[in-house]
Amino acid sequence: MAKPININKANFTQLKAIKKIGETRALAIIAKREEDGLLNLDNLKEIPEAPQSLWAALLNEKIICFEDPEESDEGQEVLKNTIESLRHKILSVEKSRDDMAETFQTKIEKISEQSKAHIEEQRLMFEQQRDVYTKQKEEQIEQMKEMIKSQNEEIKDIHEYSKKIQTQLQQKETLLKVEKVIAEKEEKSSPVQLLKGKYNANDHKHSDYGGPTAPKMSTYDGRNDWRPYYLQFSTIADRCKWQSEQRLYKLIECLRDKALKFYSSRPKLVQTNYESLCKKMEERFGRKEPPHIVRRLLQDLKQEQEESLEEFAERAQELATDGYPDTPDNFVQTLATDAFLKGCVDKRAALTAMDKNPDALDQAVQYVRSAVANQKVIMGTRRAEIKRVSFMEQNDENEDTQETSVQNVRAIMKSEEGANKMNVFEKRLQKTEDDLLETKIMVKKVLSIVSQNMRSRSPQRTDRAFSPQRRYNSPARGNCYNCGEEGHFSRDCKKPRNKLTIEYRQCKTMFPNGKFGISPFLLMDNKYPGYRATVCEMKLEDLVLETDSPYLKPQGHHEASPELLKEIIWKLASMFDVRSEEIARVTTRNARQLYNID
Secondary structure (H helix, E strand, O other), rough: OOOEEEOOOOOOHHHHHHHOOOHHHHHHHHHHHHHHHHOOOOHHOOOOOOOHHHHHHHHOOOOOOOOOOHHHHEEEEEHHHHHHHHHHHHHHHHHHHHHHHHHHHHHHHHHHHHHHHHHHHHHHHHHHHHHHHHHHHHHHHHHHHHHHHHHHHHHHHHHHHHHHHHHHHHHHHHHHHHHHHHHHHHHHHOOOHHHHHHOOOOHHOOOOOOOOOOOOOOOOOOOOOOOHHHHHHHHHHHHOOOHHHHHHHHHHHHHHHHHHHHHHHHOOOHHOOOOHHHHHHHHHHHOOOHHHHHHHHOOOOOOOOOHHHHHHHHHHHHHHHHOOOOHHHHHHHHHHHHHHHHHHOOHHHHHHHHHOOOOOOOHHHHHHHHHHHHHHHHHHHOOOOOHHHHHOOOOOHHHHHHHHHHHHHHHHHHHHHHHHHHHHHHHHHHHHHHHHHOOOOOOHHHHHHHHHHHHHHHHHHHHHHOOHHHHHOOOOOOOOOOOOOOOOOOHOOOOOOOOOOOHHHHHEEEEEEOOOHHHHHHHOOOOOOOOOHHHHHHOOEEEEEEEEOOOOOOOOOOOOOHHHHHHHHHHHHHOOOOOOOHHHHHHHHHHHEEEEEE
């Protein structure tokens, strides 16, 4: 007899092989087993694909069964052992979880304590930095207050000086009027004395007056070009033999509106100096474009329709002079002449004048004027060019005439004579451009040589740029750097050395290891914002002063390293865009002034 098939353990093939089951009912049994787990007779009867009586018959015939009789006790034992093993594992896992939770809690508490300590340390450090920063800002505010106070005093002095000048001017005007009236009365009362030579001009002459009586001066309000007015004013002043102070008073008296407002806003040094004031007035009201813009305007210069030859020549001369300053006059005349001939409306007259190679602009104007007059005599007065080339407005009778005129012009341009003239003009223009290019190259070379000489022979300008006393209110030149008092220098000061200055504390705060040489530059952090980080990245241990160089003592060495010295100097020179010798000299000088080293 065959062994019964266990419904709960049989696979699809075994179930399909059972009598009256087949594939459909085998799939239904597997689905029911997946849904309910272990099956029994009631579960099988719930399967709709098979009749309920089928399962009872199969059980009675012992074709199927729900569990293996001989393995049921062993299965329960295995299940019991499995459950016991799982229970022990669960207990072990719970114990491990409790231990882990306790460990995590301990770590969290430790981290919390460390975080609190770190936060407290950071808070203290930030408070110290805040105090240092607040103190520095307070000192800067005090310095700004002192500066504003001094500026207000200077402004007050300027106002008082202006009032004084106005009073003096009024007094002088009144005195001149009185002297003029007295002179007129004397002339009327005693004309015979003048004829006899008894009149003494020195008796009626003001002490500050050295020339003839000045005419009534015109005023300047800033709306027109300053240069013509300045030329007129200078001519009158030279004729009247005015001194610099009298020129300044007269010029201030003539200023109006914008010009007077501009004068009132200038510094005191400019207001009280005639040459400086004239220079500032020219910069403000000169109506002068930059040279490179003027040169472009000169290249595209064209004569206007209603503009005369003299006006056009004057405009060309002005643009050539302003576009090429500090250039020889003959070169400027050549440029102005070429631009004038190139921009003339009457091209035929300009071409005729160009063939004569005029030496000056006035000569070119005369040639063009003569050519225009000759054309009028020979060819008659021509009609406007717009009518001569416009074919839409002409009737049928004039079309042939206009077409003939245009063809004649084209024939002249294409002829050998016209081609030669155009070649001459192009050669002159090319020669002018070549001369201009050579002049530019020569000027650049001269400027380069001059700048190099100034840099090598005039170190005082670089000293002023890097001097900490100008930027950080160090004692004035001639004062003692130790006590700040006048009358002696630091080497002769009898008071104790004052090392704890504001600049010294700032240097020690920014870069604690710095002593001499590099530290003075740390005060220039506002001008060079990345400089402090670069110096700190150099990892310097000590800086000492040795002759004229910021000599270095690197970590792990007892003697200075020349290679490291060169590297530092090159970095500083590259950063400040100066030569390495300048870095060594300026750092030494700043260190001497900052730390009172003799």
